Amino acid sequence: MEIAVAPDMPTYSGGLGVLAGDTLRSAADMGLPLAAVTLAHRKGYFRQYLDANGVQTEEPQPWNIEERLSPEAPVITIEIEGRPVAVRAWRYDLHGVTGHSIAIYFLDADLDQNDPRDRVLTDRLYGGDSDYRLRQEIILGIGGVRILDALDYKAAVYHMNEGHAALLTLALLEDQLQGQPLATANDQDIAVVRQKCVFTTHTPVPAGHDRFSLEQAHRILGDKRTSFLEKKDCTHEGLLNMTYIALRFSRFVNGVAMQHGKVSREMFPEYNISAITNGVHAATWTSAPFQSIFDRHMPRWRQDNVTLRYAIDISEEEIESAHTQAKQLLIDTVAQRTGITLKADVFTIGFARRAATYKRADLLFTDPERLVRCAHEQGGLQILYSGKAHPADEPGKAKIRHVIELAKELNSDAIRIIYLENYEWELGALLTSGVDVWLNTPKRPYEASGTSGMKAALNGVPSLSILDGWWIEGWIEGVTGWAIEDNDDEADEAGSLYDHLERVLLPLFYSQPQQWRRIMRSTIALNGSFFNTQRMLEQYVVNAYFPEERVQQTVEKPDAVLAR
Numbered sequence: 001m002e003i004a005v006a007p008d009m010p011t012y013s014g015g016l017g018v019l020a021g022d023t024l025r026s027a028a029d030m031g032l033p034l035a036a037v038t039l040a041h042r043k044g045y046f047r048q049y050l051d052a053n054g055v056q057t058e059e060p061q062p063w064n065i066e067e068r069l070s071p072e073a074p075v076i077t078i079e080i081e082g083r084p085v086a087v088r089a090w091r092y093d094l095h096g097v098t099g100h101s102i103a104i105y106f107l108d109a110d111l112d113q114n115d116p117r118d119r120v121l122t123d124r125l126y127g128g129d130s131d132y133r134l135r136q137e138i139i140l141g142i143g144g145v146r147i148l149d150a151l152d153y154k155a156a157v158y159h160m161n162e163g164h165a166a167l168l169t170l171a172l173l174e175d176q177l178q179g180q181p182l183a184t185a186n187d188q189d190i191a192v193v194r195q196k197c198v199f200t201t202h203t204p205v206p207a208g209h210d211r212f213s214l215e216q217a218h219r220i221l222g223d224k225r226t227s228f229l230e231k232k233d234c235t236h237e238g239l240l241n242m243t244y245i246a247l248r249f250s251r252f253v254n255g256v257a258m259q260h261g262k263v264s265r266e267m268f269p270e271y272n273i274s275a276i277t278n279g280v281h282a283a284t285w286t287s288a289p290f291q292s293i294f295d296r297h298m299p300r301w302r303q304d305n306v307t308l309r310y311a312i313d314i315s316e317e318e319i320e321s322a323h324t325q326a327k328q329l330l331i332d333t334v335a336q337r338t339g340i341t342l343k344a345d346v347f348t349i350g351f352a353r354r355a356a357t358y359k360r361a362d363l364l365f366t367d368p369e370r371l372v373r374c375a376h377e378q379g380g381l382q383i384l385y386s387g388k389a390h391p392a393d394e395p396g397k398a399k400i401r402h403v404i405e406l407a408k409e410l411n412s413d414a415i416r417i418i419y420l421e422n423y424e425w426e427l428g429a430l431l432t433s434g435v436d437v438w439l440n441t442p443k444r445p446y447e448a449s450g451t452s453g454m455k456a457a458l459n460g461v462p463s464l465s466i467l468d469g470w471w472i473e474g475w476i477e478g479v480t481g482w483a484i485e486d487n488d489d490e491a492d493e494a495g496s497l498y499d500h501l502e503r504v505l506l507p508l509f510y511s512q513p514q515q516w517r518r519i520m521r522s523t524i525a526l527n528g529s530f531f532n533t534q535r536m537l538e539q540y541v542v543n544a545y546f547p548e549e550r551v552q553q554t555v556e557k558p559d560a561v562l563a564r
């Protein structure tokens with residue numbers, strides 16, 4: 001549903017879209033025969049404005065798709081709520097480091113022949129009501145398969161990145177039935193579809209799984225398709241459930257980190273769910289100063305991310321010099337945006353992500369007096385926040401207001417807290433590379449993976465994090481960062497956070513700079529070399545896409561894989 005393709009294309013909302021884009025960037029680097037499908041999102045996600053009290057307002061982000069994408073000729077027609085809806089595709093060619101490119105298709109319903117109600121269906125990412133969402137998912141899933149057919153792709157595997165695309169399984173089954181009604185599908189037909197489908201589930205938060213009422217489904221998706229899905233057990237608690245559709249019709253299913261695999265097996269005990277831990281695209285998320293150091297020490301790190309392991313050979317002085325440059329870039333940007341000049345030698349904490357409540361942006365402020373005292377006694381603290389709340393997420397918006405209110409109250413010589421407006425790709429890159437530690441305080445076990453700490457790791461920025469998501473695998477205490485102990489008592493969790501700051505992080509940073517730089521270096525070597533989308537995609541190829549065919553694949557030409 002979302003792919004972060006380029007910083008000036010507002011076609012994503014957060015981690016899910018950035019992950020999709022990073023996956024495709026690695027696929028292009030590796031020369032994999034793969035194409036991607038998403039929606040045009042002509043009006044983008046939203047631009048966030050925050051007033052002095054932290055109240056969020058939103059504006060659309062129209063962008064010129066005609067300028068950035070090339071039109072494709074085919075127009076397909078699908079039926080939504082009894083009306084024919086014509087859909088076309090726009091192509092973006094994503095180029096990899098080895099010169100290979102892959103195509104991303106943006107589906108667009110803004111065509112003259114469509115009813116005005118349908119022309120807006122591919123305008124807004126996660127906008128509108130749940131009817132709007134179901135219509136979008138019909139375009140994405142069913143329209144996606146039809147467009148790939150029309151463009152002459154013969155795909156061996158369809159990877160549903162999240163349940164939003166689950167209806168593609170229906171389109172594949174209809175193809176398999178060659179015009180016969182869905183009701184006639186037998187086990188053999190379903191097995192053919194399952195053999196082609198791979199599904200990645202992305203969240204243990206129940207609201208993250210799309211559900212639609214049966215009334216909606218019958219009205220919008222149609223009686224025949226809905227009745228078929230009902231018969232095939234794709235409903236849960238009386239609702240049509242996109243995750244169940246994807247689970248029923250996929251041969252391989254995975255969660256996005258080891259623990260998320262376990263949690264997903266508990267949520268869906270009747271399914272065999274694997275885990276493939278997320279990553280980030282190394283070259284995209286490494287700041288320019290570190291890129292040039294890596295180019296010097298590990299010249300093939302862009303082609304072979306594993307060589308980031310050899311960062312262990314980089315001198316502490318080079319690490320320090322690159323980080324100082326990245327931090328200065330961030331300080332300059334903060335000054336431009338807010339008029340506030342941060343200090344380069346003061347310990348700086350970063351916290352930026354979607355303002356979803358389970359991420360608990362305000363855990364750091366559980367005991368504001370202790371935080372201020374700690375800043376006073378230890379040499380000062382700077383804390384940078386950023387993140388958008390979904391327009392309908394009132395509790396998420398309340399978290400933003402809370403952080404901004406506390407910032408106003410607490411700001412002094414010793415502590416400076418800033419909430420930066422409109423968190424997007426470029427600000428994300430500046431923050432994850434320019435701060436001294438990356439803070440992550442989700443309520444366990446709701447963070448399926450998290451990826452921004454991985455971006456920080458590539459830039460030598462260690463994490464201070466609850467042991468949730470990827471951090472369970474990335475954490476080596478005092479080597480790649482620090483774990484905040486979690487239990488059911490938020491005050492205890494905050495206590496562990498403060499203990500770490502007071503007793504470990506601040507003394508190390510201010511009194512043992514040499515040791516701090518060694519931690520920065522081991523963070524790159526140990527976590528940058530593993531938590532990247534190149535390693536992740538290799539795991540998808542070997543375990544999910546072509547589990548039986550790995551040996552042949554290495555001797556066949558890529559074209560042969562495409563044609564299979």
Ligand SMILES: *Cc1c(COP(=O)(O)O)cnc(C)c1O
Binds near residue numbers: 353424
């Ligand atoms: C990386 C990124 C995210 C994901 O952050 P998490 O830590 O995984 O929540 C969200 N938004 C933007 C703009 C990002 O760059």
